[in-house]
Amino acid sequence: MSWTKDPALRVTLLPRDTNKHGSIFGGIILSHIDLAAAIESRKTTGSKNIVTVAMDKVVFHKPVFVGDVVSFYTRTKKVGRTSVAIEVRVEATRAESQETVRVTEAEVVFVAVDESWNPVPVK
Ligand SMILES: CC(C)(COP(=O)(O)OP(=O)(O)OC[C@H]1O[C@@H](n2cnc3c(N)ncnc32)[C@H](O)[C@@H]1OP(=O)(O)O)[C@@H](O)C(=O)NCCC(=O)NCCS
Structure with a gap:
């Protein structure tokens, strides 16, 4: 499946989200x-x-x-029986230069569950 044209999410982050190096803490990005x-x-x-x-x-x-300005683009990579794997590409547009660079990528797997947290078919 193809990448979404628009980001699933777009945010800008605050000084409270920084680490001791002055950049944004990785856990916030995650x-x-x-x-x-x-x-x-x-x-x-x-x-x-x-x-x-x-x-x-x-x-x-x-x-x-x-x-x-941090944009999170997504793509469904694989649909399983009860799970789905999603790829995420993260791009940052720098405040001063307006340059956009890819900063992070990841793959996240989700499972569909019922009220008792038992896996159920995704569709
Ligand atoms: C999600 C959860 C219900 C799955 O239970 P489980 O007993 O591992 O389920 P199963 O072994 O039957 O696997 C279910 C699906 O997940 C996939 N899966 C399980 N562990 C995985 C892993 N480490 N990586 C990728 N996929 C995984 C399996 O391949 C299967 O996919 P499919 O049905 O599409 O083939 C259970 O692990 C859980 O409750 N985890 C905690 C979730 C949580 O708290 N998340 C944070 C907050 S949302």
């Missing part, structure tokens, strides 16, 4: 990756109850800074 992938997985599966089972192949290529 949290937004999880949310962006969840939005894509709901579109793909139509399922309301999906939970994250794995975050794989996370690569932080470049730092993200306060004031960057």
